[in-house]
Amino acid sequence: MSTTAEPGLRERKKAATRQSLHDAAVRLATEHGLDRITVEAIADEAGVSRRTFSNYFGSKEEALMYGDFRRIQGLIEAVRARPADESPWAALTAAAASFNTELGALDPRLVVQGRLLRTHPTLIAAQVQTFAGVERELAAEVSARMTEEDPRGVRARMTAASFLVALRVSLNMWLDCPTGTSLWDIVEESLANAGRGFA
Template sequence: MDTTVDLDTTVGLRERKKAATRQALHEAALGLAIEHGLERLTVEAIADAASVSRRTFSNYFANKEEAIFHGHRARLRAIVDLLRAQPEDVPVRNALFEAARAFSAELDGLDPALVAQRRLVRGHPSLVVHQVAAHSAVERELADELASRMPADDPEAALRARVLSAAFLTTLRAATQHWIENPDRPLSDVLLSALRHVAG
């Protein structure tokens, strides 16, 4: 009997269950915040809606705001994964454009959760802090990946990677917001047009 296969299966199942619980908590938090208002939203209500305990909630999220922004952070992290999937010999900017193209293609068609989250943030300015925190965490990951693709002897690599990462995520946010407000063409077209404006 191959115990390695059994262990891999068990670990894989456990991770899928964790991901499902995390997603259920996120959806409950976002849905309840929209339905009842952020001020009335409690961790207990989120846990009840997701059919888990208060303790289980704490194993996944530090607070209700973190639960609300889980989907946002996951979407941003997907960009880093898409960039990592690009061949190493592709120039940095080209790799970033291709990652953006793949990312936006997956989002084409208005995602109700994305729209709901944007409206929630507009209605509750206090959530901007948590949105920025989500961006900052992913910005560092993206910068690290970009820096790893730059020449090792480039003394400005770390700085260039940080600036490029910040500019890219800011452009993504602005393009996505524009697309939500003007969904007359695919997000991929809007995002790539916005990136070309930044690239000059």
């Protein structure tokens, strides 16, 4: 049973505004290309001011990457929900499988965002920053499950980083595959290979 309190009205409104800005950024980038859209255009599309945009995101790239951030946060929550006696890598892999099932049909915006990433170095940098931002949080979950000593936290950070890299590489490989290829099949294979040193 979750002990997390339900968010209040203010928090829900803030979350809705953040999501609205992300959706607007994805729509505009898809229709016009990232280079042709501005923060002002995204704010207008979402029906908020430029100042409001700045309260939520530092750039249009960050707004676009918010979907990745939410997905990774969902994965971290799935890891937290795994049995406490499960090994770190087993918990990560099982959480990814569970999250994949809950996600259901693949969000078309994930495909759009993945293709945009390939053509814009600024988006690649934003993705790296997004993943780095949650790496410490994920490493803390890994560390809590470790039975061997890891005084510097190196193994925990390497485990978390390897997991996130496997997910990112899987997505990039999947974008090169024929239509109909299962993203999860590639993720599963990537995690199996990446986890050989962490099982």
